[in-house]
Amino acid sequence: MGSPPKLDMSFEVVVAGGGMAGMTMGLALAAAGGSTAVIEKQPAGTLRDAGFDGRTSAIAYGSQQIFDGVGIWKALAARAEPIRAIRIADGTLNEGPSSLFLHYDRLDVDSDALGYILENRDIRDAQLSAAAASEAFHLLAPASVAGADRGPGGVEVTLDDGRRIAARLLIAADGKNSPLRLAAGIRATRIDYPQIAIVCTVAHARPHDGVAVELFLPSGPFAMLPMTGQRSNIVWSERTELARNILALDDGAFLDELQRRFGNWLGEIRVEGPRFGFPLGLMHAERYTDRRLALIGEAAHIIHPIAGQGLNLGLRDVAALAESIVDARRLGLDIGSGEVLARYERWRRFDNVLMATSMDGLNRLFSNDIGPLRLARDLGLAAVNRMPPLKRFFMRHAMGVIGDLPRLVRGEPL
Ligand SMILES: Cc1cc2nc3c(=O)[nH]c(=O)nc-3n(C[C@H](O)[C@H](O)[C@H](O)COP(=O)(O)OP(=O)(O)OC[C@H]3O[C@@H](n4cnc5c(N)ncnc54)[C@H](O)[C@@H]3O)c2cc1C
Numbered sequence: 001m002g003s004p005p006k007l008d009m010s011f012e013v014v015v016a017g018g019g020m021a022g023m024t025m026g027l028a029l030a031a032a033g034g035s036t037a038v039i040e041k042q043p044a045g046t047l048r049d050a051g052f053d054g055r056t057s058a059i060a061y062g063s064q065q066i067f068d069g070v071g072i073w074k075a076l077a078a079r080a081e082p083i084r085a086i087r088i089a090d091g092t093l094n095e096g097p098s099s100l101f102l103h104y105d106r107l108d109v110d111s112d113a114l115g116y117i118l119e120n121r122d123i124r125d126a127q128l129s130a131a132a133a134s135e136a137f138h139l140l141a142p143a144s145v146a147g148a149d150r151g152p153g154g155v156e157v158t159l160d161d162g163r164r165i166a167a168r169l170l171i172a173a174d175g176k177n178s179p180l181r182l183a184a185g186i187r188a189t190r191i192d193y194p195q196i197a198i199v200c201t202v203a204h205a206r207p208h209d210g211v212a213v214e215l216f217l218p219s220g221p222f223a224m225l226p227m228t229g230q231r232s233n234i235v236w237s238e239r240t241e242l243a244r245n246i247l248a249l250d251d252g253a254f255l256d257e258l259q260r261r262f263g264n265w266l267g268e269i270r271v272e273g274p275r276f277g278f279p280l281g282l283m284h285a286e287r288y289t290d291r292r293l294a295l296i297g298e299a300a301h302i303i304h305p306i307a308g309q310g311l312n313l314g315l316r317d318v319a320a321l322a323e324s325i326v327d328a329r330r331l332g333l334d335i336g337s338g339e340v341l342a343r344y345e346r347w348r349r350f351d352n353v354l355m356a357t358s359m360d361g362l363n364r365l366f367s368n369d370i371g372p373l374r375l376a377r378d379l380g381l382a383a384v385n386r387m388p389p390l391k392r393f394f395m396r397h398a399m400g401v402i403g404d405l406p407r408l409v410r411g412e413p414l
Pocket residue numbers: 016017018019020021022039040041042055056057058059143144145146173174175176179197199235278296297298299305307308309310311312313314
């Protein structure tokens with residue numbers, strides 16, 4: 001028998017997937033001195049392209065702390081729009097918001113901002129630049145993980161071009177259809193919502209003053225998220241068939257449909273750039289770990305974007321897993337051992353399940369036009385609005401600053 005073929009490269013950790021969760025993971029580990037490879041199937045130039053992902057992300061206060069901790073907030077601060085207030089109301093087509101609403105204000109929590117709106121392409125750009133400047137970070141893109149042989153002492157990752165890489169731990173950040181989760185036989189609970197989120201950017205005549213608006217229309221939530229300049233990003237959930245038809249409309253008819261929902265509160269509006277459609281669903285993996293494998297971000301869980309929390313959960317996964325790895329390394333322990341991975345899983349499961357079920361419940365409660373239900377939820381919103389302690393609790397949860405927080409979320413070094 002001949003000797004096994006030589007491995008091409010060796011790192012402490014290999015991250016499969018260079019989406020926003022995978023790249024943050026790579027930056028966190030590299031900043032703490034661990035040699036890390038991130039493997040991404042898209043070319044880096046594509047990730048930066050305006051036509052690749054027209055979304056913005058509402059970044060909670062806790063996630064801003066993580067971005068600061070991994071060294072990208074300085075580059076992002078000037079491109080971030082602070083969310084000064086959030087207004088949530090029921091609405092109907094052409095009639096605008098109900099007079100019973102919930103209003104969250106940064107002053108209620110004594111903070112400069114409730115969070116920030118960032119364009120995904122700006123986040124990706126800052127991550128790619130920081131990765132290029134780091135000696136410990138190795139981005140292999142375009143390249144795909146084709147398979148992984150996970151043994152008791154380490155992992156051998158095979159790329160689609162035949163290269164083989166050794167590591168102590170493999171992190172799957174390979175998105176909602178995670179090939180690594182499927183290959184590990186990890187089952188998942190999955191619900192496909194009969195909704196598509198239509199996403200586009202609009203420029204408007206009047207300033208938004210940093211107010212994010214979530215309007216609950218009968219077929220799904222319609223969010224207007226304040227961007228830099230007089231622009232807002234629209235996340236407009238519609239029933240699947242109708243959404244497909246709306247996405248196919250010509251520019252004039254699309255603008256008319258948009259205006260019927262957007263209303264006139266920001267004056268005349270104009271669509272900027274392309275429109276995008278994202279099918280919506282819920283997914284939760286039954287386990288986040290397997291031998292020398294940890295799932296993070298959408299490889300582990302997908303939630304409805306109704307409150308803009310999906311990436312925030314993924315970033316909290318990053319902070320908890322990075323801390324588990326770094327603590328183990330400092331103690332001279334095996335960073336890919338079952339104990340380290342179990343700590344990560346225990347840490348993240350409750351927060352992720354709670355957020356997924358809350359978002360599912362909210363979407364079901366609000367995506368309909370049943371009279372008594374509409375009245376009950378309007379009264380509910382108005383009631384929470386008048387209960388400062390409950391309101392503050394919801395705000396702090398949305399800001400990502402309650403529970404057992406990892407060091408990066410607390411603004412401490414890893
Ligand atoms: C309409 C909409 C609005 C949203 N708004 C918000 C918001 O405001 N705030 C918020 O917190 N969240 C929001 N989210 C959720 C957020 O966008 C996602 O949670 C986040 O983008 C997921 O990032 P990820 O890195 O986990 O996965 P992905 O972005 O899917 O990244 C996975 C990466 O893995 C790569 N890959 C896959 N397989 C392989 C392989 N075999 N080898 C190499 N690479 C591979 C892919 O190319 C991809 O780049 C929203 C979601 C939607 C749909």
